[in-house]
Amino acid sequence: MLPYKSLIQIDRKSPVTLYIQVCNVFIALITKGMLQPSDLLPSSRVLATLIGINRNTVKLAYEELISQGWAESLGRKGVFVISKLPALSKTKPSETSKPKSDNSGEAFRWTNKFKNATPSENLQKTTLAIDDGFPDVRLAPIDQLMREYRSLSRKFYGRNFLKYGSAKGSEHLRISIGNYLSTSRGLGVAAENMVITKGSQMGIYLAAQLLLDLSDTVAVGVSNYGFADDTFRHAGANLLRIPVDGKGMDVDYLEEALRHKKIKAVYIVPHHHFPTTVTMSMERRLKLLNLAKEYHFAIIEDDYDFDFHYENKPYLPLASIDHHQSVIYIGSISKTFAPALRIGFMTGPPAFVEAAASLRQLIDKQGDTPLEEAFAVLFNNGEMDRHFRKSLKIYKQRRNIFCQILKSDFNEVIEFKTPEGGLAVWANFDKKIDLLKMSENASRKGLYIANGSFYKNESFVTNALRMGFASLEENKMVEALGILKKVVR
The missing domain is CATH 3.90.1150.10 (Aspartate Aminotransferase, domain 1)
Structure with a gap:
């Protein structure tokens, strides 16, 4: 007989009832191969004495095992592990406790495409x-946001926001952001031509998946946002590094590269380039748009912190002066409000936005509609401004x-x-x-x-x-x- 006294540890403070605790231990013993098909379980009297619980509790545990198909009662012979179960080999502790550096010894084979990915920093536990x-998340009007969030749940129409909605996100928020983009950036965007995303990173991912095929080339800065680089590589693309100086990406260098190589897309952060913070000159912006028209490549414009400019009025985004629908414009509220509240947006050619919404459904169905609706209220009542x-x-x-x-x-x-x-x-x-x-x-x-x-x-x-x-x-x-x-x- 197995050493049930040590194997079955009862926790009387647990919210799980005692008979379910016992039942779960027996299931674990069976799935680990320590109990085999047709093995006899100890009598209710013996087990109750061993582990110090009421005999009726053991009977309830056995009844639960029988009802779940793990055990069977054979008249006066007792309760047995059901004979029809397939025999399981005994699990060794090392098989489950030791992490492996690769998947060569695991139960199934898979491809790890993220071996060299940079882990994100956890700043939630840092004090300085x-x-x-x-x-600074302390400046964000979180109380007002949560007030609107709760208010929506109490209103009769608010319950509708708990149902499935558009993959593009809250229509109210899309309208609100569209109005904000119009007044702050001179960028007119209709609600149906915008997708609300989980921050700018999702926008970059959606754009990469739709634009790039295996071995396509995407031009990026010599210095660049690392997660964007990883996203493009994940899509199967090759990176072409373009120099970045005090005036932003060197568009003349890009032009020379275009004469010899097919480039599918250019990823750029013209406003406060990441990581060097330089701003792209207007001359280079206009030339980049002309090159996009001539060579038919897409411009992925990541404008993650447009709202913070101190010395003078910031340059308009490329998307605001693009008259040929070459620009996919990505922005973020997370970077201006609070990083953990994942709200971003993406605009571009109408058919492209529709495709992005369809792709978004496959990975995230839709966003947090009540949260998006609450943000819409803050935009509309002037709180965000x-x-x-x-x-x-x-x-x-x-x-x-x-x-x-x-x-x-x-x-x-x-x-x-x-x-x-x-x-x-x-x-x-x-x-x-x-x-x-x-x-x-x-x-x-x-x-x-x-x-x-x-x-x-x-x-x-x-x-x-x-x-x-x-x-x-x-x-x-x-x-x-x-x-x-x-x-x-």
Whole structure:
């Protein structure tokens, strides 16, 4: 007989009833091969004594096993593991407890296309961080958003938002964002020509899957957003690296490449290029649009933080001056509101948007309609506009203080330009500073700061990283940079 006294551990504080606990242990013993078909189970009296529970509880457990098809009662002989079950080999602890570095020894074969993917950083557990350039979530009008969310659930028409809806997302939010794009960017977009996405990353994925086939070429910056690179590679595309300087992507270099190579798409962040924060000149923007018309390639415009520009009015997006429907325009509310609230949008040629909505259904059916409806209310009542204006003022102050400290305390080890917009400084560190060790040493002192590896690729290796200032209040900024100063010196 098996050592049931040690195998069956009863937890009287568990919300699971005692007889179900016993039943579940027997099922586990059978599926692990420790009990075989036709094996006799201990009598209810014996088992009750062994594990210290009432005999009737054991009887209930056996009845449950029988009703689920794991056991059978054979008259006065007792209760047995049902004889019709296939025999299972005994599971060794090592088979389930040890993770494998590959899938060679697993039960089925599969292809891991993400071996080299960069893991996302978990900033939810950090207390002090110089991040990549994220908004201060404390400024976001979350209470108002949740108030509208709850309000919708109490209204008679709000229950309809709990049903399946359009894969394009909430029509009210699409109308609201369309109006906002018209007033802020001069971009007229009809509601039916927009897809609400889970942030800009989903928009990049949808565009890549629709545009790119195996071995197609997509042009990207020598320095570029790493997750966009990974998305295009996942679609089977080859990356063509185009130099990026103080005026953005080198369109003359792109033009020369187009004369010799078929390029399916160009991915670009013209407004605060990632990671270097430079803004593309208007001359290059216009030339890029002309090249798209001439060579018939798509422009994927990632405009993730248009709303934050401090010195003057920002350039209009490429999509606003595109008259030939060459641009797929992707934006994000997550980067301006709160990263965890995944709301973004994508526009483009009507047929392309329809196809994107069909593809979105396959991976996510639809978005969070009540949340999207609540955001629509905030746009319509002016709360989002107030949030943007308030945040812009605060972020500009924080940028100024942050850059002043960098100039005074890090002048010998960090080279940078004060950004005209965005939420981060592109900081070039002295080559003598090992960013990996710096990050590790800072972490020991309670400060999270990246090690710069995310910004590197096969063509771009630099001792630099993005240093976000927007999420830091002044006292925390001083504390964070104080720790960093000790670490680098």
